[in-house]
Amino acid sequence: MPTLVQINSVVNTGSTGRIAEQLGQLAIKHGWESYIAYGREAKHSQSRLIKIGDKWDVRLHAVCSKLIDRHGLFSKSATMKLLEQLNEINPDVVHLHNIHGYYIHVPKLLEYLRDKNIATIITMHDFWLMTGHCAYINSSCEKWKEGCGHCNRLSQYPSAMWDNSASNWKWKDNIFRNMPNITLVPVSQWLANFVKHSLLKSLHSYVIHNGIDISIFRPYEGEPVVNNIDWNKFTIMCIATRWTEANGIKDVLNMSMHLPSDSQVVMVGLEKSQIANLPTNIIGLQKTENLAQLKELYTKSHVIFNPNREVTFGLVTAEAMACGTPAIVLRGTAGEELVNDETGYVVDSIYDVPKLIxxxxxxxxKERSAKCRRRVITHFNADVQFLKYIDLYNRLISK
Known part of the structure; x- marks a missing residue:
């Protein structure tokens, strides 16, 4: 029986945690033994779980990173213990997801996987591996192509007081120059196009879009669970794990100023302090992982809009489409890969959104909703997308 070990910051919570859990479940169904090693939080899992370090290790790593911008270069002791466990497990494939998050010494892990010649997959959910600091990049900066330095986004995750982006880029460049055992999996062609110009360009790369569990995300037909929204108004849904200037909170606020009086925005993922300062035509909700709430919000909204220009796939957009709701996406973003003329709208500016109402x-x-769901079933079905990973695992161990 072949053995898979996935490594991620979380298990069965958040987008990457749910993806890791679903992959583990599918691997088990196909005859693999499945482990997931994690550094932060875990919910119930069908895979065997391995905790990396403890909360104090995470806190120390975070503090040191914030002070001197050396994210991924602490947690040596916790990482060495993990490597000892990997020696005992002797995995056939190691699949890395988010290896940032203040819980693992990244060079130690990568060097171990290289020296042991373990088939390794890295799913790129963001840009962190190819920059000297940022998990996400914007169009105004291209330093990541040849070498970072003098970073003007130190306040963004992973925030830091001191700029070490130049040396961070160099250690990543040095280590990835000699990693023949690694296969990169960008989650969109949009992201893959960035990889081609980055320090990762010499690595094997294979695009696999994220998958949606269409048995969970489907049009909601249950009793109302969200009671403070007037669904008679035209409703634009915007959702994020955390709303910041980088992922478009100001854009949503500016857009709302141009909406007609019979329209509203529902923003999910806000802090209480942010909700308190919203205009009257924006209904703010805190982050929720209550699936009934999410499905009702997705289903009853007239359209979903993702203002984030840096998102690498757009999982919430696909979830809403699986519930029958069309999407508005920005031109030049990964969101363009999710929609076609029958299921969404591509706009150049946030100010084009009100014009579409x-x-x-x-x-x-009804016809449009059916087409939205059909597109997700055809192109972003988890059963289909995640099976591509199982095929990739099998190809790697058969070499």
Whole structure:
């Protein structure tokens, strides 16, 4: 029986944690033994779980990173213990997801996997591996192509007081120059195009879109669980794990100023302090992982809009489409890969969003909803997308 070990910051919570859990479940069904090693939080899992370090180790790593911008270069003791466990497990494939998050010494881990010649997959959910600091990049900066330094985004995750982006980029460049055992999996062609110009360009790369569990995300038909929203108004849904200037909170606020009086925005993922300062035509909700709430919000909204220009796939957009809701995406983003002419709208600016309201109202709601769900079933079905990983695992161990 071949053995898979996945490594991620969390298990069965958050987007990457749910992806790791679903992959583990599918691997088990296909005859693999499945482990997931994690550094932060875990919910119930069908895989065997391995905790990396403890909360004090995470806190120390975070504090040191914030002071001197050396994210991924602490937690040596916790990492060495993990490597001892990997020696005992002797995995056939190691699959890395988010290896940032203040819980693991990244060079130690990568060097171990290289020296042991273990087939390794890295799913790129963001840009962190190819920059000297940032988990996400914007169009105004191209330092990540040749070498970072003098970073002007130190306040963004992973925030730091001191700029070490130049040396961080160099150690990543040095280690990835000699990693023949690694296969990169960008989650969109959009992200893959960035990889081609980065320090990761010499690595094998294979795009696999994220998958949606279509048995969970489907049009909601249950009793109402969200009671403070007037669904008679045209509703634009915007959702994020955490709302910041980088992922578009100011854009949503500016857009709301141009909406007609019979329209509203529902923003999910806000802090209480942010909710208190919203204009009257924006309904703010805190982050939720209550699936009934999410499905009702997705289903009853007239359209979902993701203002984040740096998102690498757009999982919430696909979830909403699986519930029958069309999407508005920004041109030049990964979101363009999710929609076609029948299931969404591509705009150049946030100010184009209000102009689409009358057009969306005129469309056949049932027909459009069916097309949205059908597109997700065809192109972003978890059963199909995650099976591509199982095929990749099998190809790697057969070499």
């Amino acid at each position: 009358d057009k969306i109202k005129e469309e056949n709601t």
